[in-house]
Amino acid sequence: MTVLTVLIIWEVAARSGILPEVAFPAASAVLVALGGLIFNASFWAAVASTLAAAGVGLLIVTIIAVPLGLAIGRVQFVSKSMTLVIEFLKPIPPVALLPLALLFWGPSPTMKVFLVVMGSLWPLLIQISYGARGVDKTQLDLARSYRFGWTRTVRHILLPTLVPHALVGLRVSASIAIVVAVVAELIGGATGLGQSISLAQNTADLPVMYALIMATGLIGLAVNALFELVGKPLLFWHPSMRVKES
Structure with a gap:
């Protein structure tokens, strides 16, 4: 209902001249153009290029963030030695690294992936480290006492603690990955949705x-809905899911 209301207000304001026509076309014209994109092969090629860069970057982020986050959360020496590096790199916006990325790789997929990694690494890394710190020491001691072994300890103690944090981190990182990929295309000139927006x-x-x-x-x-869909079977036991269902 809110979306429909906004579209109606937009349409009326554009048709009546409240919004300048040179900057704001009518909502109906935009929706017609959006419908036309569905049958446009170049649009889907741009979508595929953007999602490919975001997906590859997110995969690299996962490969880096999971072991490093576990080490930061469980090993005090690693935590102390990495804190300064993380706090230094985390506030740097990926756009600030765009000139460096263009210098090395030009307007290429590699440039986009590099910026995606630098922008979306931190949410997942921080969430994994928080999850690793939250593992109950008493449960680990109990597992050792009963000789659970590594596989059962990971399955019954580590994963239930880490998975909720990992899904939250992945959801945030995925959103950032798409944003950074589009911005890299928009400003850096790489192929994708951002370049299509700039061309239009x-x-x-x-x-x-x-x-x-x-x-x-x-x-x-759609990405957010996908994480919701994946999260339900993985976190059916989690209190947050029981609250949503009630």
Whole structure:
């Protein structure tokens, strides 16, 4: 209902001249352009390019963040030695690294993946380290006393503590990955949705430009829904799921 209300207000404001036509086309024109994108092969190629960069970057982030986060959370020496490095790198926006990435790789997929990794690493890394710190020492001592072994200890003690944190970190990192990929394409000139938005802006095709922006938002919603779908069977036992169901 809220979305429909916003679209109606947008349409009326654009048709009545409250919003300048040179900057805000009517909502109906944007929706028509959005519908036309569905049958546009170049649009789907741009979507695939953006999602590929975000997906590869997220995979690399996972490979880095899981073991490093576990080490930071469980080993005091690693935690103390890495704190300064993380606090130094974490506030640097990926866009600030764009000139460096362009210098090394140009407007290429590698450039996008590098920026995605630098932008989306921190949420997952921090969540994994928090989860590792939250593992109950008493449960670990009990597992050792009963000689659970590594496999049973991981399955029954480590994973139930880490998975909720990991899913939260992955969800945030995935959203950031898409944003960074689009920005890298928009400013850096790499192929993808960002480049398509820039091209539509330069050719003054505003309905298509806004349609592409809306498509980016819809992709974000789809990614969020995917994590919701994956999280339900994995966290059916978690209190947060019981609260949602009630």
